Amino acid sequence: MLRIEGLTVAYGGIEAVRGVSLDVVEGELVTIVGNNGAGKTTTLMAISGVAPIRSGRIVINGEETTRLAPHAIVARGVAHCPEGRLVFGRLTVHENLRLGAYQRKDGASVRQDIDRVYALFPRLLERRTQLAGTLSGGEQQMLAIGRALMSRPRLLMLDEPSLGLAPLIVQRIFGVIRQLHAEGVTILLVEQNAHLALTVADRAYVLETGEVRLAGAAKELIDNPEVRKAYLSQ
Amino acid sequence: MFTPTYVVQQIINGVNLGSMYALIAIGLTIVYGLLRLINFAHGDLMMLGAYLGLLLLSATFTPLLLTLLIPMLVIGFVGVLVERVAYRPLRGAPEVTMLITSLAVSSIIENTMVMSVTAQPRAFTLPPGVNQLHTVAGVSFSTLDVVTVALSVTLMTALTLYIRMSRTGIAMRAAAENLRAARLMGIDINRVVMVAFFLGSALAAVAGWLWAAKYSTVEPFMGFLPGLKAFVAAVIGGIGVIPGAMLGGYLLGFAEIFFVGFLPPAFSGYRDAFVFALLLIILLIRPNGILGTATDERA
Numbered sequence: 186m187l188r189i190e191g192l193t194v195a196y197g198g199i200e201a202v203r204g205v206s207l208d209v210v211e212g213e214l215v216t217i218v219g220n221n222g223a224g225k226t227t228t229l230m231a232i233s234g235v236a237p238i239r240s241g242r243i244v245i246n247g248e249e250t251t252r253l254a255p256h257a258i259v260a261r262g263v264a265h266c267p268e269g270r271l272v273f274g275r276l277t278v279h280e281n282l283r284l285g286a287y288q289r290k291d292g293a294s295v296r297q298d299i300d301r302v303y304a305l306f307p308r309l310l311e312r313r314t315q316l317a318g319t320l321s322g323g324e325q326q327m328l329a330i331g332r333a334l335m336s337r338p339r340l341l342m343l344d345e346p347s348l349g350l351a352p353l354i355v356q357r358i359f360g361v362i363r364q365l366h367a368e369g370v371t372i373l374l375v376e377q378n379a380h381l382a383l384t385v386a387d388r389a390y391v392l393e394t395g396e397v398r399l400a401g402a403a404k405e406l407i408d409n410p411e412v413r414k415a416y417l418s419q
Numbered sequence: 420m421f422t423p424t425y426v427v428q429q430i431i432n433g434v435n436l437g438s439m440y441a442l443i444a445i446g447l448t449i450v451y452g453l454l455r456l457i458n459f460a461h462g463d464l465m466m467l468g469a470y471l472g473l474l475l476l477s478a479t480f481t482p483l484l485l486t487l488l489i490p491m492l493v494i495g496f497v498g499v500l501v502e503r504v505a506y507r508p509l510r511g512a513p514e515v516t517m518l519i520t521s522l523a524v525s526s527i528i529e530n531t532m533v534m535s536v537t538a539q540p541r542a543f544t545l546p547p548g549v550n551q552l553h554t555v556a557g558v559s560f561s562t563l564d565v566v567t568v569a570l571s572v573t574l575m576t577a578l579t580l581y582i583r584m585s586r587t588g589i590a591m592r593a594a595a596e597n598l599r600a601a602r603l604m605g606i607d608i609n610r611v612v613m614v615a616f617f618l619g620s621a622l623a624a625v626a627g628w629l630w631a632a633k634y635s636t637v638e639p640f641m642g643f644l645p646g647l648k649a650f651v652a653a654v655i656g657g658i659g660v661i662p663g664a665m666l667g668g669y670l671l672g673f674a675e676i677f678f679v680g681f682l683p684p685a686f687s688g689y690r691d692a693f694v695f696a697l698l699l700i701i702l703l704i705r706p707n708g709i710l711g712t713a714t715d716e717r718a
Contacts, residue, residue, distance in 0.1 A: 233603055259605030271600035273593045275712075280589050287590060288605045336605065 186211045186371050187232070187340055192241035194224075194231050201227040203395040204241070209340065209373050214366040216374040216382040216403065218416060219392035225375040226268050228392070229342050232373075233265045234258045246339070260288055262339030268348065268375075270329040274318025278309055281317050281328055285335025295335070302331035305361060323354035330361065341365065342373045347381060359385060379416035383407040391416070421681065424557040429680040430673075435564050435633070437672025438571035442626035443649035444656070444664035445578065446498075446619020452595035452659035453608075453615055454510075456517045460501060460524040461623055462646020466639060467528065468494045468624025469631035470536070473543050483546060487628050491621040498620025499613050507609070525643075532639035540638040543631040550632075567629045574622060575665055582661060587614055595659055644691075651698045657711025666709060671697070 187209040194202040202224040209215045217225045230236035232243055234255040243251045245261050253261075264285075272281055282302055286295045303310035306327040312320060317328055326346055333341055343362065347355040355378075363385055366372055376382035383389055383403045391399040391412060399406060406412050443465055450458050468490040475486040505524050509517050551562050582588035587610075594601040594611050602608055630645060631637045649664075652671040656663025674697050679687045701709065 235599055235602055254607070255602040256605045256607040259603070265603045267600060267603055271597055271603075273596050273600065275596050276589065276592060280592075283586070284589055284593055284601075284604050284606075287586065332604070 186213075186246060187373065188242075188244040189228075189232070190242045190244075192228065192231060192243065193239045194227050194236045195239045196237065200239070201236075201395055202231065205392070205395070205397055206241075207390050207397065207400070209371060211339075211371055212369050213388065214362075214372045214374060214386045216376055216386035216389045217392055218376055218379040218382050218389060219398075220416075221377065222394070223392040224395040225392055226344055227395075229265060229267075229344050229373070229375055232258070232342065233263065256288070259336060262336075263342065264333040264336045264338030264340070265342045266329045266333040266344060266346065268344040270322075270325045272317040272320070272325050272328050272332065274316060276317055277314050278317055278320070278328055279313045281332050282309075282335050285332035288336065298335055298337065302334060305334075305364075306331055323350050323358075326350060326354070326358055327361075330358070334365075338370070340371045340373060342375075344375045345377060346374075347376060347378050355381070379412070380407070383412075425680075427558050429676055431558065431560050431564065432680070433673035433676040434669070435567055435672070436676055437669035438568050439626045439630055439633075439645065439668075440649050440652045440671050441575065441665045441668025442571055442622045442629075443645055444652040444668045445575070445661060446616075446623050447646075447650055448653040448656070448658055448661060448664040449591070449595075449615045449619050450612075451653070452661075453591070453598075453612055454506070454517070455514050456506060456521065457514075457650065459518070459521040459646070460505075460528060461619070462642030462644075462649070463525050463528040464494050464498055464501075464620045464642070465623040465627035465630065465645060466532070466637070466642035467497060468627035469543065469637045469641065470532070471624070472628040472631065473541065473637055476544065476546075483549070487625065490624040490628060494624035494627075495617040495621035498616040498623075501620075502612060502616040507612075529639050529643075536639070538639055540636045543635050543637050545632055545635075563629075563632055567633070570625065570629070574625065578618065578622070579661065581618075587611065591615060648691075648694060651694060653708075655698060655701050655708055657708030660708070660710045663708055663710035670709075 189205060189207050192202055192205045193200060205228060217228065219225050227236055231238050234253055238251060242249060245263060248261065250258050250261060273284065282299050286298065289295050308324055309327055309331060312324065317325065320328060330343065330346065346358050359381060362372065374382055374386060383406055386403040388401065389403045389406050390397050391406065399412065443461065447458060447461050450456055471490040471493060472486050475481045475489055501524055505520055506517065509520060549563050552559050582591060590601065590606045591611050593604065594606060594608060598608065627642065648671060649668065652667035653664045655670060656667025671694060675690055675694055678693045679690055
């Protein structure tokens with residue numbers, strides 16, 4: 186599905202990601218955990234084609250996408266739900282969802298999918314004509330995930346979906362992530378809340394200052410003393 | 420002294436001038452919203468539209484409607500070309516760099532025109548009838564005035580619907596709000612920017628044609644002042660906000676006409692000074708313009 190080989194991303198002279206290699210198999214839920222500034226978000230940005238890649242290769246479904254424009258990467262089935270949600274505040278909830286399906290031409294099934302998102306997040310249906318900027322943080326996160334689903338992605342990338350949300354909302358969001366995973370959606374999840382992420386994921390990569398420090402099955406990493414000490418504060 | 424007839428007359432004049440400012444301001448505001456580029460060359464596209472209109476008018480066999488439609492189309496593509504050649508290579512450059520570049524483009528266009536058709540003003544003559552004056556209850560207006568307002572309102576309504584409802588329109592608003600997030604949605608920014616330049620330049624061409632028709636003359640520098648004032652209109656309305664550009668255009672048109680029409684004639688020479696004073700006052704009260712919101716942080 187996704188394979189990254191020796192990815193290095195640099196902003197000016199500063200290397201945010203250094204020689205990262207990882208892969209995601211179809212149907213898997215893979216998580217990248219690590220502290221602030223470890224390079225998690227930058228890695229996702231590089232996959233989406235909006236970060237300056239210095240070297241390395243990104244392969245999606247057997248096709249190299251390293252130098253492709255962002256819209257071409259979306260066309261290859263990648264949806265990116267960015268950190269900080271970045272919903273379009275001056276657009277309505279409905280328009281935000283329509284925009285998620287920007288590249289799709291099949292109007293009828295787009296409308297069906299919008300209804301599916303509303304079924305997944307009934308709160309969004311209640312607020313469908315409201316400007317997204319007037320939603321609460323949790324609702325915006327639901328909208329951001331719904332918007333990402335609208336492209337019918339083969340790979341869904343979620344960046345910090347729990348950030349700044351109340352525990353109850355986080356539970357609901359992660360409930361939906363589990364559900365999507367159960368439905369067979371391939372997910373690459375970036376989380377600072379390592380415990381939460383390792384609970385839902387199949388496999389995990391631990392990033393530290395731009396490099397992969399550890400990798401393995403999520404179940405094993407959650408018991409790894411090193412991980413427990415550094416990321417699970419136990 | 421200010422009879423109702425006189426007041427109505429001034430309102431008609433204000434709507435007329437405001438329509439033209441609004442048409443020009445739209446292009447400026449769309450482009451600014453997307454690229455943070457203050458396009459000084461915009462007024463020059465208006466001028467090119469007027470010249471092309473004149474060229475077509477002097478070929479007597481061209482139907483009047485086509486002398487307007489062809490410049491819209493052609494100048495629309497000239498706008499796209501200018502973006503491709505001059506502005507796209509600067510994508511992501513500081514705003515000052517883009518601003519200076521647009522000044523350069525403006526200068527190149529104006530001087531190319533001076534060299535090719537000379538700076539000599541030329542008469543912009545319409546077929547008989549278009550400038551015919553009608554008088555209703557003491558208020559007079561020409562057929563051209565009616566056309567100006569009707570055409571502007573029609574075009575602006577069409578544009579508003581397009582921006583509100585169409586896929587590209589929604590994408591354009593999204594891109595103006597957050598360029599990076601819009602790219603992550605799979606929006607091809609270059610395409611959206613191209614559409615924006617096409618629409619803005621086409622509207623500027625219409626404004627140029629109407630402007631030349633109203634003042635019966637064209638010259639290579641005719642776009643400078645209207646362009647500048649349309650920029651003022653866009654800022655007054657809230658730059659980057661399309662309804663703001665329309666509102667600002669009409670406000671400015673009214674303000675200018677009323678200033679000349681209702682104050683002693685001795686003041687009328689200060690008309691432009693007044694326009695810019697109005698800008699200062701509005702910006703003191705509403706720093707982001709009337710319909711503008713606080714500028715977003717752009718990723």
